[in-house]
Amino acid sequence: MIEAEVFRALADPTRRAVYERLAGREMTVSELKSGFAISQPAISQHLAALRGAGLVRERRQGRHAYYHIDPRGLAPLLDWIDRYRAFWPKRIEKLKDVLKGMDP
């Protein structure tokens, strides 16, 4: 399920930090690495997970690969919120009716 994948990708704090840095601007792996105390392979692994979840895209130019976020990847999160944003107010309206019908 794509929703779980997006949440799982963002569940890791380091991966979330990688995502947040890329939200600022597009970067290469080595640019990205300079902000973190982890190895380049580890960064690449996090990027692979983010790409797998549709949160990050790669752009190749010559010998370099650039990474940027794809905001559309957050759609499952927005859907999650939209679902409950619609759900709870409706149910609270029903609660009001139930309260009116209850014994004192």
Add this chain to the structure above:
Amino acid sequence: MNHETEPNDATEFVIVECELAEPPAKVWRALTEPTLLASWLMPNDIRPDVGARFTFQAEGDAGGGVIACEVLAAEPPHLLRYSWHGADANRDDPDRVLDSVVTFVLTETANGGTHLRLVHDGFPIGALQSVASATATVASLEVERARRRDRRSPVANVPAQGGLRWVA
């Protein structure tokens, strides 16, 4: 439905607040007696004791399947909090990344009624908040939201912070 536009807490994303004419003790019953709870939320076997596990049988707008819950806090008649392991999360989610938490806070009002504050938060929205804190993302999110709002009937305002807050 009125809208509030003030920034909200970083961790609280889905919030519904309203004034009820009935006192907290009565509202508490509607939140914790299975039959009453079922009549406005979903069929359930709730027991308002900390650590008690119960389920909702989800239907309609709640999706299908079973929502597994555990009572995290129960202070009658003021505070009820339970974990919410959604029906959509049962498959494919062994590490429970889709878990969230529902909290009801009941405060007695001057006229003997209840101010109810419902908060549905937890990991997924926490992550979104964290992600949305990067300004570039907020901008793209707002664009995405606007696009989606055009497609759907508008139900709530979206404050600039990327948080959501509205009043029933």
